[in-house]
Amino acid sequence: MNYHSRKTYSIINLPALVSNYNHIANLAPQSETIAIIKANAYGHGAIEVAKALSAHVPALGVAFIDEAIELRNAGITLPILITEGALSYEDFSIALQQNFWLMIHTVEQVGWLNKQSPSYTGKLWLKIDTGMNRLGIMPSEVDNVLARLAGEQLQSLVLCTHFSSSEEIENPKTLLQIKQFERINQKHGYKKSLANSAGILNWPESHGDYNRLGIALYGATPIPVKASPVKLTPVMTLQSTIIALRDLSIGDSVGYGEIWQAKRPSRIATIAIGYADGYPRSAKNGTPVWINGQIAPMAGRVSMDMITIDVTDLAQVQIGDVVELWGENMAIETVAEYMNTINYELLTRISARVPKKYIF
């Protein structure tokens, strides 16, 4: 039985997803744009997202092999890039069987690979650390690692790096990373991949043979909205409804810890979503929500199953009214600022308790 007494949903607009993909891919016509769908497609549902994109993208990307196996089990046949690469020796055999593209980012992984080499014929990416200092071999190790790969493995090799600050348009770090990468690759001339979403949008000089598109695919910008060279449509709308209304007198408080008190006679709406749904408890008083075309501020602490909103200034508010927490009418970037977080974290932390409704 698929009964939802509570009308709280994450509504996923798949045509918007495809249109975002096409708009962004058009910004880099010389590149192949890989759709990154790790973390359950940034909370949008990896299988549905993969199916919607299958006819449009050259490959998909996830963080680790478990995520890719889930896609294969659902019938997705596209190549899948594994950005954290092999985490054990066995991962190489699975990758070979399943057509996963493995990222090599440690010297240890080269050792595991060489145990299989030259029988390993899967496509390899080699990640170089140009300043993120998280994954990737050091520039000084590149020659040594390349010398240890077999001719067949080198033929389809993609050299790759990842940016630490590409969402900051004024920050010179990205150009330094690009320069260092190009210096290394000039000697070798392999296929290359540098850009994430912010790289694609902000730094045309970072476009490579492959770009790796994540957050912007979902219509969430990694950069100030005004700076975006394309109009993106938010793919996820997080929605709930008003389940209670009450009128308070001056001095009455709302919710746990009494962190909000009425300074005037006030009307409070209770909404059926809380931190157990992935709506963060860190949301401050004043965090905006959209109710029937109007914006109203949060009043009081986020509970496990509910939030409370000051609707005193709104006309015509009733039980059952639809409330948008973020989506087309309420920018997730604005909401995230009130919670001391970023759109990436909000999208990926929506919990399994919230049913997804797909628009096809």
Ligand SMILES: *Cc1c(COP(=O)(O)O)cnc(C)c1O
């Ligand atoms: C997650 C990820 C991306 C996508 O980044 P966005 O900022 O979401 O576009 C690209 N490359 C790698 C290696 C990643 O891990």
